[in-house]
Amino acid sequence: xxALRVKIGQLFNSYxxxxxxxxxxxxxxxxxxxxxxxxxxxxxxxxxxxRQANANTSQKGNYxxxxxxxxxxxxxxxxxxxxxxxxxxxVLRFDYVxxxxxxxxxxxxxxxxxxxxxxxxxxxxxxxxxDRMCYNKEIxxxxxxxxxxSNLPDDSSAVSEGTxxxxxxxxxxxxxxxxxxxxxSLSYHSSQTPRSLPSYVIDPxxxxxxxxxxxxxxxxxxxxxxDFMDSCHHFYDIxxxxxxRDVSRPGYNPNERPATPDGMKLAPxxxxxxxxxxxxxxxxxxxxxQILAPHSYFSVxxxxxxxxxxxxxxxxxxxxxxxxxxxxxHIVDLENMYLIFDNVLSxxxxxxxxxxxxxxxxxxxxxxxxxxxxxxxxxxxxxxxKILVYLATNDPGGIWEEVExxxxxxxxxVPGWTLPSTWTRADDGGVNGGPRNFGWLQVRYRCQxxxxxxxxxxxxKVMRKRTLAGMKRAVL
Numbered sequence: 001x002x003a004l005r006v007k008i009g010q011l012f013n014s015y016x017x018x019x020x021x022x023x024x025x026x027x028x029x030x031x032x033x034x035x036x037x038x039x040x041x042x043x044x045x046x047x048x049x050x051r052q053a054n055a056n057t058s059q060k061g062n063y064x065x066x067x068x069x070x071x072x073x074x075x076x077x078x079x080x081x082x083x084x085x086x087x088x089x090x091v092l093r094f095d096y097v098x099x100x101x102x103x104x105x106x107x108x109x110x111x112x113x114x115x116x117x118x119x120x121x122x123x124x125x126x127x128x129x130x131d132r133m134c135y136n137k138e139i140x141x142x143x144x145x146x147x148x149x150s151n152l153p154d155d156s157s158a159v160s161e162g163t164x165x166x167x168x169x170x171x172x173x174x175x176x177x178x179x180x181x182x183x184x185s186l187s188y189h190s191s192q193t194p195r196s197l198p199s200y201v202i203d204p205x206x207x208x209x210x211x212x213x214x215x216x217x218x219x220x221x222x223x224x225x226x227d228f229m230d231s232c233h234h235f236y237d238i239x240x241x242x243x244x245r246d247v248s249r250p251g252y253n254p255n256e257r258p259a260t261p262d263g264m265k266l267a268p269x270x271x272x273x274x275x276x277x278x279x280x281x282x283x284x285x286x287x288x289x290q291i292l293a294p295h296s297y298f299s300v301x302x303x304x305x306x307x308x309x310x311x312x313x314x315x316x317x318x319x320x321x322x323x324x325x326x327x328x329x330h331i332v333d334l335e336n337m338y339l340i341f342d343n344v345l346s347x348x349x350x351x352x353x354x355x356x357x358x359x360x361x362x363x364x365x366x367x368x369x370x371x372x373x374x375x376x377x378x379x380x381x382x383x384x385x386k387i388l389v390y391l392a393t394n395d396p397g398g399i400w401e402e403v404e405x406x407x408x409x410x411x412x413x414v415p416g417w418t419l420p421s422t423w424t425r426a427d428d429g430g431v432n433g434g435p436r437n438f439g440w441l442q443v444r445y446r447c448q449x450x451x452x453x454x455x456x457x458x459x460x461k462v463m464r465k466r467t468l469a470g471m472k473r474a475v476l
Contacts, residue, residue: 001291003215011035013326014042016294019098020328022356024227028089039096040083046099053471057099057360061379067358068231068238069094075238093231097357098329104473108299108332117292121285123309129209130278130311133202140200202277212280216287221280225317229272232318233355239377245407245438246414258410264373264440267348270315278311282319285310290326298327300336304344314348321345321352328357335469338367359384364469365391366460371402371444375409376436385435387463388445389423394459397448404442413442 005012010023014035025036047063050056059067066078072090076082109117118124204210212218230236243254289306298306306327307320324340331337341350341362353362360380365387372388374381391398404413427434435441464470 002287005287005291006215006220013290014039014096016290018290018294018326018329019096019100020325020357022095022228022231022325023093025092025094027086027092033083036092037080037083040078040080042098042100043078043096044080050099050471053465055099055360055466055468055471056383057358057380057466057468059358059378059380065097065099067095067097067356068236070236070238093227095231095356097325097361099361099468099471100329101334101468101471101473102297102330102332104475106297106332108297108302113296114298114302114305117296118306118309120292121288123285123306125209126278126282126285127309129207129281132207133278136202136206137200204277207277210277210281213284216280216284218280221283222275224283225275225279226272228317228322229270232270232272233351234266234269235272239375242409244410246411249411260410261406261412263404263413263442264406264409266351267314267346270318276311276313276316279317279319282310282316286319286322286326289323293327293330297330297332300331300333300339303327303331304340307340307344312346312349314346314352318349318352321349321356324353325356328361335364335366337362337469338364342370354381360466361468363467365463365467366457366469368445368460369447372442374441374443376430376439376441382430382435382437383466385441386427387466388443389419389435390463391445391459392419393424394462395447398459399446399448401444401446402442403444404440406440408438409440 008015009032010021011025011032013019013021014023015038019039019042023036023039025032027033027036043065046065047058050058051063056063058064060077062077062079064077064079069076069078070093071088076092078094108114212221241257243257244252245254246252303324307323310319310323312320341353345353358380359374360383363384368388368391372384374385376382376385388400392400400419403417403419405417406413422433423435425433430437461470
């Protein structure tokens with residue numbers, strides 16, 4: 001089966017019921033084109049269910065489950081009709097997120113069967129190798145610190161325990177334990193860091209477990225790593241690059257793209273050109289999991305357990321998110337995804353999950369308390385802004401804090417901005433009602449009253465119906 005998965009590629013998952021994932025389709029190949037057409041038909045079917053439920057969780061407001069679509073380098077809008085009529089021979093790339101929820105009453109894996117699944121995948125070995133990599137890096141940094149201190153002149157001040165001997169490397173968290181706690185590798189911080197010190201480099205020869213075995217090949221792993229990383233939110237966007245919009249700003253130039261303000265910066269981008277040594281081993285585990293998972297369903301706690309074995313470092317290929325996305329349509333309690341989103345994922349992983357899956361498919365209005373940074377050009381971000389507006393005016397005790405609105409990503413926050421009354425009116429595309437369809441909104445939603453009171457939950461239940469978490473599930 002693993003050989004078949006390797007031969008067919010990502011489309012294998014679309015045939016076995018794990019539709020969510022990132023796809024690269026060569027339209028010159030008939031079998032790949034037919035597989036993409038099948039996904040188009042599935043999207044039409046799932047879109048009809050979303051439309052009937054009035055739950056528009058799509059990226060572009062068209063009830064489509066395709067996201068981030070590009071034909072070559074040109075953004076396109078995919079649907080069943082597009083696949084039926086296209087004559088293109090280019091390469092098509094997109095993300096697909098299935099909104100087909102497990103039927104009501106579908107049980108998740110029994111604990112014994114789940115433990116057997118983890119054991120058969122030998123995930124503990126992956127965690128041990130990653131732990132050993134982190135430990136060896138700690139030893140290397142400690143040795144470099146001591147060597148640097150020993151070479152200091154006598155009249156120089158000693159280097160504090162906060163000296164970072166490897167500023168080019170971001171500090172990586174060690175893998176989550178089975179309880180979900182994380183431990184960090186050593187990190188030092190100082191402006192006196194010498195630039196000549198070598199950085200830590202992982203030698204695959206020190207880890208025999210990293211040997212790539214058939215039917216997996218090193219070339220296959222490199223292609224998978226490059227394809228996924230090239231399409232991450234740091235490097236890939238179907239929306240045009242933003243420019244300054246605030247005409248009152250000194251030095252305004254509509255064609256200029258100045259430095260990104262501190263409040264709008266993303267996490268440091270991962271290295272997409274050099275594959276992390278742990279990726280081939282982890283990628284094999286993910287493929288094996290995809291083979292074993294089609295007839296199994298999982299709880300959020302079990303997903304939490306699975307991703308705890310995978311490296312949390314984004315530069316390793318967003319491996320934890322690849323597990324979540326692969327099994328997304330087989331999670332029986334999506335309403336509990338906030339447990340992973342709020343307590344496990346890093347800031348960078350959260351942005352990547354919104355990019356691949358969408359905020360309306362991940363979050364639940366029953367648990368809205370957190371900080372948001374919403375790009376109102378995107379339909380799903382704007383829909384979530386409408387939910388926050390409704391809760392701010394109808395949820396007893398619901399308040400907005402740390403509110404900022406920017407005309408564009410590169411503009412400064414509008415001074416003294418408050419929620420406009422027009423945003424609370426019936427949505428007409430942002431002209432005279434509803435949030436604007438441009439700009440960035442930052443807000444922390446907080447509820448002052450005790451959550452659980454019937455009057456407080458009423459508004460949240462109304463908004464929940466607009467998201468995937470609130471869509472009704474068919475009876476088993």
